[in-house]
Amino acid sequence: MTTKGDAGGWRRLNTLAHYGVRDSALMALVHRPHAHLNNANCTSGTAKCTTCSTFGMSGSGSPVSHCGGGGDADCGAVEAHVYHLVKPVDHDSPNRGGERTHKAIPEIFLTRLLSTKGTVQKFVDDFFKNILNANESLPPAIKWLFDLFDEAGRRHGITDPEVVLAWKSNSLPLRFWVNVIKNPNFILDVHKSPTVDSCLSVIAQTFMDACSTTEHRLGKDSPSNKLLFAKDISQYKASVRAFYNGVRTLPPVTDQDMAAYLHHLSLTHLAELDSKHAVQELFHTYITRYYSPIMETLEMDPNCRTLHLAHKLDNVMCTINGEPTSMC
Incomplete structure (x- = not known):
């Protein structure tokens, strides 16, 4: 009302803000029967309510x-x-999804396209600058993973720096940030219309081109979404390279630091994870399917043999299958 x-x-x-509910407030859902709905209008669980949408x-x-x-x-x-x-x-x-929409003619909307690009340019630049900023607030996992890639490249004698850059790009910018750009509704409660989706696809493609290690030659026949940010690609590529170099110069993250960081994350989100369900998924979708190769690997690895991990896993599987562990 x-x-x-x-x-x-x-x-x-x-x-909730309308009712004065502040952040971190403790909420509770209390069941209240709808006594005002009679059996003629809405039955419980057997028929659909015809008077209430x-x-x-x-x-x-x-x-x-x-x-x-x-x-x-x-x-x-x-x-x-x-x-x-x-x-x-x-x-x-969304209510107009069934209506026929007109086809936009590129020549007619070219001026509007360029003016719109100029309007959002600062926001795109600021976004790229924020996500490509190697400072002390960067999660330790990124530094640890990028150092792991550098070490793997040296260990396997990979002299082409573009290979390691491709590893890094496919692990963070292209796998995570492009997904966020394309799907803001994953993290924000907003409606992504078809028009907005098309615009975000152009920005996402621009970011993908900035992370690419190859040069794209553009001509008059190139698509407009490629030509729109063509003059900015070199600047964005330099920002990506500077980000990787900045991460490389950060203080190293040891395995102990990484374990402590992951432990802190686990404690922070302890109440948000259903550990029982996660263990069930781990066993039914992974352990059960690859049980034989996992057991062979555990029996061959000297550290695993010292900890008797193969025997422990065998006991766990017997327990899950309802078999006595003494028979394992």
């Missing part, structure tokens, strides 16, 4: 309730102009 509307008929659904899809892509805000009022009809966090643009609204 406290939801406010604007002049255009849109209503922004209330969030429980969940709809908001502009952000999150399920939201369209029932009355007072809690005790009957659920009314679904409102067409309700949004969660971000009001969807009319032509990108």
Whole structure:
């Protein structure tokens, strides 16, 4: 009942901030039976409620309730102009997915494309600068992994520096950051419209080109998304190289430091991980499938033989299968 509307008929659904719930507040879900719904309208678990549209899809892509805000009022009809966090643009609204959209002619929208690129240029530059910054706040795992790649290159006699750079690029920028650029809805509660998705694909492709070790020759027949940031690629490539060099000059991370860091992460997120389910997945999808080669490796490795890891794993498998461990 406290939801406010604007002049255009849109209503922004209330969030926790609307009710004064602050960060780190302790919340509890309390079951309350819906006594106001009689059996004629909604039965429990056997029939679908015909008078209440429980969940709809908001502009952000999150399920939201369209029932009355007072809690005790009957659920009314679904409102067409309700949004969660971000009001969807009319032509990108999920409700208009079935309508036919026009094909944009590149020559007509070229000027608009260049002006839009100039508008977002600073944001793209700032984003690349922030994620390609080798300072003391960099997670130790990145320094440890990049040093591992450098050591592997030296140990195997790889003289081509582009090979090690490709290892580093495929481990962090191309595997993690490109995914974040392409899918902001993975970490933010926002709706990614088709138009926004196309724009983010151009930025993601630009970042991929910056991490590439090969030179791309562009011509008049090259796609517009390649030509858009063509003059900036050399600068972005230099930033990627500078990031790798900066990580190389950071103080080394020992195995003990890495173990301590991982232990700290485990304690920090202790309540967020279902360890029992994780162990079950580990055994059923990995150990069971590759049991024989794992046992052979444990029996051949001298350190594993000292710790009797093969025998311990065999006992664990017997326990899971319900067999007496004395028979193993």
